[in-house]
Amino acid sequence: SQQGEEDPQALSIQEGENATMNCSYKTSINNLQWYRQNSGRGLVHLILIRSNEREKHSGRLRVTLDTSKKSSSLLITASRAADTASYFCATGRNSGNTPLVFGKGTRLSVIA
């Protein structure tokens, strides 16, 4: 079964609001990554957090990781219509010698 499960499956917010997406996983990990996918396109890497890190920031993105709860969250602050996309978490195990396992994704709609 899939390692990562995103929650919610879909999210609709107004421009300027914050968007929070959650990801849960089942086994121990080496790192957790978030990717973005615009409709009909490939995925683009957003941010990576290592298993020994608890929080990471990149521009308007904030990622947290709680290894005790096997969960992560992605916060997008001050959302824009251009943030409309699907967001996937992906988990990496051991030293990177196994492929990433992707979750089912959260579909974010930001309404102008």
Next chain:
Amino acid sequence: EADIYQTPRYLVIGTGKKITLECSQTMGHDKMYWYQQDPGMELHLIHYSYGVNSTEKGDLSSESTVSRIRTEHFPLTLESARPSHTSQYLCASSESGRSYNEQFFGPGTRLTVL
């Protein structure tokens, strides 16, 4: 934009045809992957390769085959296409020798089998 390319971007073919989806990357990555994704749904890993002459099956059973004769090239072949193969196919690559395998994705090939 990542230096990873897929052709064709769109393909509509009839049942029973043999097709090859092309994927090339110019980043010198040893690791390459093929995913199948229905619109708006999760990604399923169907094949991956960690270097020349190395290929592995992924989590999703697939009737496709792959080859890795050159580092930069990882084509996927369907010997006899069926309507159930209609989907989007995404190719990705990542760098070896790193602990964290960030993947770079191509734009995808949307396949429709009539």
